[in-house]
Amino acid sequence: MAYYDEQLQLLQQQTMQKKRKESKLKELYTQHEVLSTRADELRKSKLDAQADVEHLEGRSLTAFFYAVIGKKDEKLNKEREEAYAARVKYDVIARELFAVEEDIRHNETELIQLRGCEQQYEKMLKDKADAIKAIGSQEAVKIFRTEERITYLENQMNEIKEALIAGETALSITNRILASLGSAEGWGTWDLLGGGLLTDMAKHGHLDEAQKQVEYLQVQLHRFKTELTDITIHADMQVSIDSFLCFADYFFDGLFADWAVLDKIKQSQTQVQNIKSQIESVLNRLTSMFNSVAKELEGEKAGLNDLIIRTNMKK
CATH class of the missing domain: 1.20.1330 (f41 fragment of flagellin, N-terminal domain)
Known part of the structure; x- marks a missing residue:
């Protein structure tokens, strides 16, 4: 009976773990969707900011205009700062997205290992309930x-x-x-x-x-x-x-x-x-x-x- 009780408690723990993993995955999927959208936005901002820098560094009319009025270096520094900020923000979101994807894979793997535990628990729970009824204690x-x-x-x-x-x-x-x-x-x-x-x-x-x-x-x-x-x-x-x-x-x-x-x-x-x-x-x-x-x-x-x-x- 002791072994029987231990198995029942183990299956109860696994059933609760399974529900917990499912809740975690639901939260992680939501985070992944939000982060993916944000990553796309920041990727575009990063590319746009870098393009602005390259535009000023190249042979554009804008670069010529700022050179003539003596503010090219000032404008270029500002654009470089914005490009750097955009790149850092994108790097942060990319790191977050990668970490969430890793957590999703980890939880999905653990969830596979817990497959079927609920059915086993319900069956053993019924068997135990029947045994208790038979004893009448x-x-x-x-x-x-x-x-x-x-x-x-x-x-x-x-x-x-x-x-x-x-x-x-x-x-x-x-x-x-x-x-x-x-x-x-x-x-x-x-x-x-x-x-x-x-x-x-x-x-x-x-x-x-x-x-x-x-x-x-x-x-x-x-x-x-x-x-x-x-x-x-x-x-x-x-x-x-x-x-x-x-x-x-x-x-x-x-x-x-x-x-x-x-x-x-x-x-x-x-x-x-x-x-x-x-x-x-x-x-x-x-x-x-x-x-x-x-x-x-x-x-x-x-x-x-x-x-x-x-x-x-x-x-």
Whole structure:
């Protein structure tokens, strides 16, 4: 009977995992559709911006006009900045799209391995129910229901734990971005005091690192959003989570041309701090949920032990 119960609990876990994978895939397919559309838009923007640069660098009438009025270098620099920003935005979305496609393949593979578990679970569940009816013991029914609840709570804890890990990873990336921006701000201040080429290079080196970490963060925010699928949270939290997915866009908008200016670096710090606060809010809610489920699980297990002891004593 013990082996029979273990198999039933295993199939129950697999059935819940299957439903979880299906929900994740639904969310991932939605993300993929949105990202694909956005990638097409940014690809076009990147090509258009690069074409503008090449147009000014070539033998066009526009290039001749700006050369005559003495503003060709100024106009060319602006176009190059816009082309660079467009390329970076496209690279970010391309990385996100690739990561989502990888997650889709991973979940589809795991879903194939879980095929048929629901039917097996239903059959074994019916067999167990019939066996309990034949015994006619109320204690056996209570034990059976309690074991079901324990398996459900354990699965729920695992889901929340996975979401917590994803969120904490995103949080650690925001800390790295803030550290890079803080260093860039320090070098920027020194640069204003006449630091020269070396301080300017150091400042931009930290800004490059911040840019790279923002790309990582955007991918991780999508994964955090996916892990939160089917986990019930407050409506205002859901709004915050949805805003995660636009982070890279507003972080990079209008930033490249003015990164040498300290107030732009400070503005970027504020943006990252805001997304960090949103992540922390969701993590706090998840931690509270995890502790609540853990407490209920502890109570159910204690109740199960009591049922088993009392049942054995009656025998």
